[in-house]
Amino acid sequence: MTGFPVLTTITFLPLVGAAAVLFSGGQRLSRWIALATTISNLAISAWLYRHFDTSTSTLQFVESATWIPDWNIAYQMGVDGISLPFILLASLLSVLCVGVSWTAIRTREREFYASLLVTETAMIGVFAAANLFLFFVFWELMVVPMFLLIGVWGGPGRVYAAVKFLLFTLAGSVLMLLGMIALYNSCETLDFTELAKAGAKLDSEFQAWVFIAFLAAFAVKVPMFPLHTWLPDAHTEAPTAGSVILAGILLKMGAYGFLRVSLPILPEAVQVFRTSMLVISAVAIVYGGYVTLVQTDVKRLIAYSSVSHMGFVTLGIFTLNASGIQGAILQMINHGIITGALFLCVGMIYEQTHTREIKDYGGVAKAAPAYSAFLALFCLAAAGFPGLNSFIGELLIIGGAFQTDAWLMAMAIWGVALGTTYLLWLYYRVVMGELNPGLSGLKLELGVREVATLAPLAFLAFYLGLHPESVLTYIRVPAELIASGATP
Amino acid sequence: MNGASMDDLALLIPELILVSTALGFILAARRIENAHMATAGTIFAALSAASASVWLVSDSARTAFGGMFIVDGYSQFFKVLIGAALALTALVSERRIDVESVRPAEYHALLLLASTGMMFAASAFDLLTLYLGLELTTLCSYILVGITVERPKSNEAAIKYFLLGSFASALFLYGVSLTFGATGDTGFATVALAVSENTLRNNAVLLAAMSLIGAGLAFKIAAVPFHAWAPDAYEGASAPVAAFLAAASKAAGLAALGRVALDAFASPSGIASGFLIGLAALSISVGSILAVSQTDMKRLLAYSSIAHAGYALLGFISGTTEGASATMTYAFLYVFMTLGAFGVVIALGKRGESLDGYQGLAAQRPGTAALMLLFLLSLTGIPPTAGFVAKFVVIQSVVSTGHWMLAVLAVVCTVVTAFVYLRVAVLMYMKEPQTPEEPARFPTAVSAALAIAALVTVLGGILPGPLTRWTDSALAAKSATSISRNVDR
Numbered sequence: 001m002t003g004f005p006v007l008t009t010i011t012f013l014p015l016v017g018a019a020a021v022l023f024s025g026g027q028r029l030s031r032w033i034a035l036a037t038t039i040s041n042l043a044i045s046a047w048l049y050r051h052f053d054t055s056t057s058t059l060q061f062v063e064s065a066t067w068i069p070d071w072n073i074a075y076q077m078g079v080d081g082i083s084l085p086f087i088l089l090a091s092l093l094s095v096l097c098v099g100v101s102w103t104a105i106r107t108r109e110r111e112f113y114a115s116l117l118v119t120e121t122a123m124i125g126v127f128a129a130a131n132l133f134l135f136f137v138f139w140e141l142m143v144v145p146m147f148l149l150i151g152v153w154g155g156p157g158r159v160y161a162a163v164k165f166l167l168f169t170l171a172g173s174v175l176m177l178l179g180m181i182a183l184y185n186s187c188e189t190l191d192f193t194e195l196a197k198a199g200a201k202l203d204s205e206f207q208a209w210v211f212i213a214f215l216a217a218f219a220v221k222v223p224m225f226p227l228h229t230w231l232p233d234a235h236t237e238a239p240t241a242g243s244v245i246l247a248g249i250l251l252k253m254g255a256y257g258f259l260r261v262s263l264p265i266l267p268e269a270v271q272v273f274r275t276s277m278l279v280i281s282a283v284a285i286v287y288g289g290y291v292t293l294v295q296t297d298v299k300r301l302i303a304y305s306s307v308s309h310m311g312f313v314t315l316g317i318f319t320l321n322a323s324g325i326q327g328a329i330l331q332m333i334n335h336g337i338i339t340g341a342l343f344l345c346v347g348m349i350y351e352q353t354h355t356r357e358i359k360d361y362g363g364v365a366k367a368a369p370a371y372s373a374f375l376a377l378f379c380l381a382a383a384g385f386p387g388l389n390s391f392i393g394e395l396l397i398i399g400g401a402f403q404t405d406a407w408l409m410a411m412a413i414w415g416v417a418l419g420t421t422y423l424l425w426l427y428y429r430v431v432m433g434e435l436n437p438g439l440s441g442l443k444l445e446l447g448v449r450e451v452a453t454l455a456p457l458a459f460l461a462f463y464l465g466l467h468p469e470s471v472l473t474y475i476r477v478p479a480e481l482i483a484s485g486a487t488p
Numbered sequence: 489m490n491g492a493s494m495d496d497l498a499l500l501i502p503e504l505i506l507v508s509t510a511l512g513f514i515l516a517a518r519r520i521e522n523a524h525m526a527t528a529g530t531i532f533a534a535l536s537a538a539s540a541s542v543w544l545v546s547d548s549a550r551t552a553f554g555g556m557f558i559v560d561g562y563s564q565f566f567k568v569l570i571g572a573a574l575a576l577t578a579l580v581s582e583r584r585i586d587v588e589s590v591r592p593a594e595y596h597a598l599l600l601l602a603s604t605g606m607m608f609a610a611s612a613f614d615l616l617t618l619y620l621g622l623e624l625t626t627l628c629s630y631i632l633v634g635i636t637v638e639r640p641k642s643n644e645a646a647i648k649y650f651l652l653g654s655f656a657s658a659l660f661l662y663g664v665s666l667t668f669g670a671t672g673d674t675g676f677a678t679v680a681l682a683v684s685e686n687t688l689r690n691n692a693v694l695l696a697a698m699s700l701i702g703a704g705l706a707f708k709i710a711a712v713p714f715h716a717w718a719p720d721a722y723e724g725a726s727a728p729v730a731a732f733l734a735a736a737s738k739a740a741g742l743a744a745l746g747r748v749a750l751d752a753f754a755s756p757s758g759i760a761s762g763f764l765i766g767l768a769a770l771s772i773s774v775g776s777i778l779a780v781s782q783t784d785m786k787r788l789l790a791y792s793s794i795a796h797a798g799y800a801l802l803g804f805i806s807g808t809t810e811g812a813s814a815t816m817t818y819a820f821l822y823v824f825m826t827l828g829a830f831g832v833v834i835a836l837g838k839r840g841e842s843l844d845g846y847q848g849l850a851a852q853r854p855g856t857a858a859l860m861l862l863f864l865l866s867l868t869g870i871p872p873t874a875g876f877v878a879k880f881v882v883i884q885s886v887v888s889t890g891h892w893m894l895a896v897l898a899v900v901c902t903v904v905t906a907f908v909y910l911r912v913a914v915l916m917y918m919k920e921p922q923t924p925e926e927p928a929r930f931p932t933a934v935s936a937a938l939a940i941a942a943l944v945t946v947l948g949g950i951l952p953g954p955l956t957r958w959t960d961s962a963l964a965a966k967s968a969t970s971i972s973r974n975v976d977r
Contacts, residue, residue: 068953070960111854137871144865147910151918152850159918163910170870170906174899181884181895 005063007077007128010044010087011121013037014094018117027109031102034113038095038120045091052084057478059130059193073190078130081474082259082329086252089336090123092456093248097241099453100344104240104351105153112153115145116241123249127256132180132190135260136173139217142250143169146242154237155356161230161237168230172220179213182206183265192260196485199265204272211269214261221254224314225284228307235303236356240347243299247306248340252332255313259325263317263482270320277318278404282411284311289418293425297356301426302342305382308415309335315412316397322476322483324400329475331393334381334464338390341378341457345371348450352442358426363435368444372431374454379427381461383420389464392472496552499544499559499611502537502567503604509533510600517593523582526592527933530578530600537607538571555675556614561962562812566610566743569820573736574603576827579937580834581728590635590726598635599732602628606740615664615674615701615752618744622660622708625740626653629733633725645724652717653707660704666697679752698753702763705748708741709797710790712770719782722790727841730786731830734793735823742800742819746812749804761805761889768805769897771798776904783843785833788908789826792867795905796822802882802898806889813959814881820955821866821874821948828863828941832856835930835938839923846912848921857916859938864909866945869902874948881956 017037021030052060059078067075079087097116105112122145125138143166151162184190186206187198199207220227231251235243263270288308295301313335316328349364349371350356365372381388394416401408446454464471497504509529513520520526541564544550549560577599605624612618630653634646668674670693671682683694703714710718722730753760775795782788800822803815832840835856839845850857866875879902886895948955 067951068956070953070956108851111850137876140871140876144870147913148917151914159914162918163907163914166910167903167907171900171903174902175896177880177883178887178895178899181880181887184884185888 005077006044006048007061007063007079010041010048010091011077011125011128013041013044014117014120014124018114018121021110021114021117024110030110030113031098034098034117035095037117038091038098041120041124042088042091042095045088048079049084049088052079052081052474054081054473055477057081057481062130072188073133074131075134076130076191077128077134079128081476081478082256083127085329085333085471085474086127086249086256086336087124089333090120090127090249093244093336093340094120094123096340096344096453096456097244099449100244100347101239101241102449104347108152111148115148116245118145119149119245123245123253126253130192132183132192132195132261135192136176136180139176139253140173142253143173146245146250149242149245150234150238153239154242155239156237157233158237161233164230165234168220168227172217172227175213176217179210179217182210182213192264196264200267202266202268204268207266207269208272211262211266211273214257214266215273218254218257218262221257222251222310222314223254223307224280225287225307225311228284228288231307232300232303235306235343236297236299240343240350243303243343243347244340247303247343248336251306251310252336255310255317255328255332258314258317259329259482263320264485267485270318274318274320278315278408281311281315281318282408284308285315285415286411286418289415289422293418293422296358298346298358298361298426298430299343299350299356301358301422302339302346305419305422306335306339308419309339309382312394312397312412312415315408316400319397319400319404319408320483321400321403322480323396323403325479325483326472326475327393327396327398327400329479330464330468330471331390331397333471334389334393337457337460337464338378338382341374341454341461342382344454344457345375345378348446348453349444352444353439355438358429360438361430361436362439363431363433364439364444365431366435367439367442368446370451371444371446374446374458375431376427377458377461379423381465383423384416387462387465389461389468391465392468496557499550499552499557501544502541502571503607503611505533505537505540506600506604506607510597510604513593513597513600517591517597520591520593523592526596527578527582530596531575533600534571534574534578534603537603538568541567541571541607551613553617555677556617557608557611558613559611561964562743562747562816563607563611565816565959565962566739566819567607569739569823570603570606570610570736573732573739573823573827574599576824576831576937576940577728577732577736579933579940580731580827580831582931582933589638595632595635598628598632602632602732603736606736606743609740610743610747612744612747613676613751615667615676615679615748618748619657619660619664622704622740622744623657625737626657626708629653629729629737632729632732633721635729636726639724641724642726643724645721648724649717649721656704656707656714659700659707663697663700663702663704666693666700670694670697676747676752680754683753695759698760699763701748701753702745702760702767705741705745706767709738709745709800710794711767711797711801712774712794715771715775715794715797718794719787719790722786722793723784725786727786727830727834730790731827731834734789734830735827738793738797738800739819739823742797742815745801746804746815750807750812754807758807761807764801764805765891765894768798768801769894771795771801772898772901773798776901776908779905779908782908785841785843785845785912788843788912789829789833792905792908793826795901796826796867799879799882799898802886802894805891805894806885808885809960809963810888811885813956813963814885816959816962817881817952817955818878820959821878821944824941824944824948825863825866825873825875828938828945829860829867831934831938831941832860832863835934837930843912843915845923846915847919847923849916852921859942860916861913862942862945864912866949868906868909870906872946872949874945874952877949877952877955 062078122142129135292304316324609621636642707714779791866873869875869879
């Protein structure tokens with residue numbers, strides 16, 4: 001391991017890129033700068049992934065520098081097997097976001113790519129932070145560029161969606177701020193590792209209050225039922241790149257928060273709230289599934305499916321056993337890949353059709369066979385088809401749920417069945433049958449750039465389906481550690 | 489009381505610099521037609537006064553004039569802050585003076601005299617010196633608010649401000665006389681001794697005195713329920729004056745309030761902190777909620793400044809040095825971000841005064857819009873801006889005293905204020921421009937002020953270390969009699 005601050009580099013490189021974009025002369029030039037920045041970041045993340053030691057749960061590539069010495073707050077970065085896959089995913093999705101925005105974004109490109117790059121900094125920062133204060137800073141930093149992405153380049157209802165997104169998120173995160181201050185006052189440190197040691201000694205009532213404060217922030221981000229109402233608006237109105245980031249990374253930040261903060265630091269509170277969390281997750285799975293079924297807007301449908309899928313993730317986390325937690329993490333990666341890909345697919349066709357209503361589609365297979373093949377692959381992957389990536393994750397979660405309670409497993413399987421139904425029905429309505437007359441004459445088939453954007457995700461859907469070990473080896477050790485710490 | 493010796497006068501150097509510059513302006517008023525000259529003079533005076541106050545402070549506090557005037561780390565901190573606020577106000581005033589046909593020398597003399605009063609108040613260690621300082625400030629402020637004679641709104645604002653202000657001054661003075669009656673002195677040290685001897689709870693006169701003095705000071709920082717003047721005064725005054733009131737005047741009021749609450753009326757029973765809790769809770773909630781429906785930018789910023797006064801007060805509640813340091817940090821960062829926001833309003837001219845003027849600003853002037861967004865985010869308290877650090881320290885201080893409900897109220901109101909500032913952000917970034925684009929020209933002075941404010945807003949958020957170290961050491965150099973209360977809860 002070198003002394004080179006790799007994590008700081010990948011975190012702040014996009015910020016430098018954003019500054020370069022803003023001060024670059026041309027609007028056209030900005031997308032090239034953005035592409036170069038995101039690709040370099042992806043390369044460095046891949047290097048990190050290769051050089052990571054999977055046998056230990058301690059933080060690696062650790063960097064530490066004094067920051068605010070009077071408050072005992074240091075600038076600490078470090079990754080473990082849970083955060084590293086997310087960093088890689090965030091870097092990958094950022095590249096694809098630049099790819100999909102290449103022609104779709106025509107107004108104020110400089111600001112767009114700058115916002116996108118600042119978002120990347122925040123995403124990677126959240127996962128690379130080894131200090132709660134730093135985590136919080138990146139967590140909040142995420143909100144502003146996202147607000148602009150939705151509100152400036154989004155669909156017709158974009159202002160409403162952007163404001164709703166920001167207020168929901170902020171309401172959650174100010175309570176997290178309070179929880180953070182409570183931890184800080186009683187533990188006098190915000191270092192994750194130190195907190196995990198000090199937090200367990202706190203008395204259980206205090207832990208419960210802090211848990212609630214953090215829950216407010218995490219539950220909004222995940223989002224957990226009934227705090228999910230911002231999600232359909234934000235995802236639907238956001239530009240494609242925004243939807244991809246929202247679904248791919250932002251939702252995972254909440255669940256990651258549970259794994260990084262709630263479970264290790266507040267073990268007693270987790271026991272207290274465990275049952276309610278499991279019930280809420282089960283409700284999200286089934287309720288989310290039914291709501292998804294009745295959507296008439298393609299983007300909204302995929303957005304609602306996230307509620308159901310993220311229900312699986314929180315269910316897996318709060319089973320508190322190794323299988324459930326591993327499944328949850330793996331499923332987060334899978335969901336990031338698949339839902340990201342689905343939003344990309346929708347965005348690509350929307351660029352031609354300018355409609356999101358399902359009834360305006362139909363028979364797309366006739367006009368765009370390659371597109372239909374990609375969509376089929378991603379729909380099947382999202383439905384948990386064996387051999388594709390979601391299957392393993394769902395299996396692990398269902399296994400974990402079974403160890404906890406057979407009823408939970410039943411709910412999860414019900415959710416899988418609903419998922420298959422709404423995805424295949426969506427596919428049927430959009431792709432099968434006769435070509436919708438409204439679509440004739442449009443160039444629906446994918447171009448080279450679009451295939452290049454989708455191909456990495458398609459590859460991953462297969463690869464992780466056949467070799468889940470390539471991610472699971474990273475997750476296993478830390479997940480088992482969390483599970484053993486959380487079990488009384 | 490002995491006559492003033494040279495040593496005593498030496499401690500007054502910062503104030504003397506400001507006063508002599510002001511007098512110079514007044515004497516040469518007819519000759520100074522050029523606004524640039526007056527601006528330069530004011531900035532020079534402000535910076536010299538600030539550096540003089542830095543130079544004056546030694547390790548221990550020094551008093552002058554028989555203990556009525558104190559020079560310590562605390563006063564030094566606020567004097568530097570007031571000096572900075574004065575310099576920035578002078579910079580942003582460049583644009584308006586020509587437009588509104590105000591005599592530059594008069595205007596700048598008033599700014600200087602008001603700042604003298606503020607610095608004097610920051611150093612007051614006696615209720616009477618405090619009164620003198622504050623009165624000098626408010627008297628100049630009345631005139632500054634009404635200085636644009638041709639605008640009826642400005643005159644109206646000045647009269648309203650004057651009526652309410654004199655009422656508040658009367659309350660304060662009545663409180664001082666009651667204190668004198670109860671303790672036989674008006675010096676903070678004696679008052680503190682009397683307060684600790686007979687608890688406030690049993691001494692109705694002292695309690696009344698404290699409430700009256702508190703009300704008078706709450707008026708100065710526009711804390712609810714003594715806030716009614718602020719929106720009208722800010723709206724009627726020309727924008728640089730409003731900025732000066734929102735930034736410098738508030739900082740001076742906080743300095744005075746901190747001195748009184750922590751040095752003079754520091755009661756172990758926590759009545760003073762009960763009073764502060766009420767003020768803070770009301771200011772935060774009323775200020776942020778009333779800001780929601782504003783359509784005038786200066787009124788919006790006025791209500792936001794009311795809410796910010798509440799947030800700043802949070803630090804004083806604990807009555808400890810940590811808490812006072814939190815409020816000082818808050819005051820410092822707040823001054824720069826609010827001056828920045830007002831700076832954008834000023835830079836935009838007439839367009840900047842109403843909320844509608846911000847429509848589509850990002851498309852027409854991306855740089856100005858980005859600066860405004862930065863200041864608004866900072867006022868909301870979103871990291872990594874200075875506003876977040878400010879909120880973090882004061883809320884941390886409240887939490888450490890165990891006032892959980894107040895902390896929850898404070899953070900929930902952050903969301904309300906976020907909505908307020910968001911409306912501006914939405915207008916700037918997500919609406920089509922309504923007003924035709926004007927050539928983007930504003931004086932270099934305004935740009936310089938905006939750049940400084942933006943720099944502090946960013947650096948204060950990323951590297952707050954030096955600032956917190958400064959506030960801590962400023963309090964360490966406070967006199968032994970100061971901050972007598974260290975309540976263990």
